[in-house]
Amino acid sequence: MAARKDFVGDINPTKLAWSLVVGVARLYEFPSQWNKNEVFSLELVLQDEKGDRIHATVCKPGLELFKNRIKEHCVYSMQNFIVKLNNGKVRTTPHKYKLNFYTKTVVAALPIETFAFNPFKFRPFHELDENGPTDGNLLFDYIGEVVGKEEVRGLITRTGDETKLITLQLEDLDLATDFVPCSQRISQLEAQPQYSVRDEISAGIVPVRTIEEVLNITEETSCWIVGTIVSLEVGKDDWSYMSCKTCPKKVVQSKDRYWCDNCRRVGFKVMLRYRLQLIVTDGSGCLNLIVWNKEAEQMIGKAAEKVKELSKCDKGDSYPKYLENMIDKRFLFKLNITYKNINSVEGVYSVTKLSDDESLMSSYGVPNSSSDASMLPNIPIAETDEDSNGHAAVSLSKDSAVESNCDSSCQTPAKRTSSDAVDDSPATAALSPDVQASANKTFKRNCGRKKID
Numbered sequence: 001m002a003a004r005k006d007f008v009g010d011i012n013p014t015k016l017a018w019s020l021v022v023g024v025a026r027l028y029e030f031p032s033q034w035n036k037n038e039v040f041s042l043e044l045v046l047q048d049e050k051g052d053r054i055h056a057t058v059c060k061p062g063l064e065l066f067k068n069r070i071k072e073h074c075v076y077s078m079q080n081f082i083v084k085l086n087n088g089k090v091r092t093t094p095h096k097y098k099l100n101f102y103t104k105t106v107v108a109a110l111p112i113e114t115f116a117f118n119p120f121k122f123r124p125f126h127e128l129d130e131n132g133p134t135d136g137n138l139l140f141d142y143i144g145e146v147v148g149k150e151e152v153r154g155l156i157t158r159t160g161d162e163t164k165l166i167t168l169q170l171e172d173l174d175l176a177t178d179f180v181p182c183s184q185r186i187s188q189l190e191a192q193p194q195y196s197v198r199d200e201i202s203a204g205i206v207p208v209r210t211i212e213e214v215l216n217i218t219e220e221t222s223c224w225i226v227g228t229i230v231s232l233e234v235g236k237d238d239w240s241y242m243s244c245k246t247c248p249k250k251v252v253q254s255k256d257r258y259w260c261d262n263c264r265r266v267g268f269k270v271m272l273r274y275r276l277q278l279i280v281t282d283g284s285g286c287l288n289l290i291v292w293n294k295e296a297e298q299m300i301g302k303a304a305e306k307v308k309e310l311s312k313c314d315k316g317d318s319y320p321k322y323l324e325n326m327i328d329k330r331f332l333f334k335l336n337i338t339y340k341n342i343n344s345v346e347g348v349y350s351v352t353k354l355s356d357d358e359s360l361m362s363s364y365g366v367p368n369s370s371s372d373a374s375m376l377p378n379i380p381i382a383e384t385d386e387d388s389n390g391h392a393a394v395s396l397s398k399d400s401a402v403e404s405n406c407d408s409s410c411q412t413p414a415k416r417t418s419s420d421a422v423d424d425s426p427a428t429a430a431l432s433p434d435v436q437a438s439a440n441k442t443f444k445r446n447c448g449r450k451k452i453d
Contacts (some may be wrong), residue, residue: 004019006018017079018079018080021075022048042067047117053095055092061103076110122141123141142170152164201332210284214337215287228280231279233288239276239323240274242270242272274304276291287335289350292351332354334353
């Protein structure tokens with residue numbers, strides 16, 4: 001006769017002799033508030049074959065018995081529990097009750113094939129976006145790419161303990177324009193050491209690469225490059241965005257109010273943050289980079305709000321003139337290279353840190369006096385003409401022209417043109433065979449070139 005089996009959804013405080021067949025979806029240790037090196041309890045999230053979940057706790061008396069016997073993502077037969085109300089401040093499941101192990105609790109390992117156990121509960125972006133306020137303690141899983149982060153911040157808990165908090169920005173893999181800011185708490189003991197740029201490079205912790213080497217990388221990694229900014233790939237309205245002051249999430253404006261989907265707040269002041277897309281080169285190739293607020297402010301020397309104020313008198317449909325101060329400037333950029341960059345022909349690389357330390361750049365890059373941008377004369381560049389196939393032809397000399405095999409999407413939005421180009425004739429330029437394009441011309445990765453008769 002088969003043993004009786006109960007289901008998580010049926011659990012209530014009317015008895016102790018519950019018999020469950022469950023998988024351990026989550027398992028973590030809870031430290032003692034008096035001694036951080038001592039484990040106070042073992043916390044589990046149990047899931048049955050119906051997918052229902054309930055939280056369970058192994059208190060100190062049972063730690064020695066169960067700590068090494070229960071593993072995450074394994075399946076067990078468990079009997080006999082104390083059932084309590086699940087009304088604490090930390091609730092990992094929506095179940096009304098939770099379980100406590102005690103001296104008569106019995107645990108036996110079962111084959112993973114006992115039932116179709118999936119320990120993950122993935123939630124799509126639109127569900128997070130549309131469901132409104134949710135219990136911040138309930139556990140769920142999300143698949144996304146980390147595209148940005150804020151600096152690690154110190155945090156004091158309610159019990160007076162020091163810890164650290166880092167806010168990450170996740171991009172939805174199905175909708176590339178959607179972002180989900182999230183926070184991850186890091187214990188002070190586990191936080192990675194913070195190195196200065198010089199220490200990080202000099203000690204070889206993060207290597208310095210050429211752009212050509214970056215384009216040939218086949219594994220996810222981080223590295224530094226020395227690059228000169230030759231183009232801004234932004235227009236009048238997309239060089240910045242209005243964000244929540246608490247998180248980097250873009251806010252939604254409704255009349256004179258703002259709404260943050262992440263913080264679930266309305267009617268608060270907002271912050272203008274940078275979102276700059278740049279083309280940089282080092283003579284060996286060119287890269288399309290995205291630079292977020294902190295690093296962009298470090299490059300420009302002014303907050304986005306101030307630059308917006310300075311641009312009130314600007315005419316035209318291009319980005320603020322003040323941003324042109326970045327053109328031809330050279331920086332050390334730290335890149336986070338993901339599989340998305342590796343697997344795409346036209347990737348945008350995220351900048352996580354930068355430096356303008358000239359001595360470092362001279363040590364690892366081209367000396368500033370002969371930087372790649374200075375190889376090109378400061379002359380006007382003719383406008384591009386698209387043919388019926390979306391190819392753009394750019395005239396660079398009286399006798400020859402260069403045709404880019406790039407589609408029209410590589411054109412800079414609302415690109416500024418030189419006021420010196422007053423006639424309809426092609427602009428003249430001397431083009432070095434080692435340089436891919438003009439310092440004022442849009443670059444695109446792997447753009448082929450050929451001479452046009």
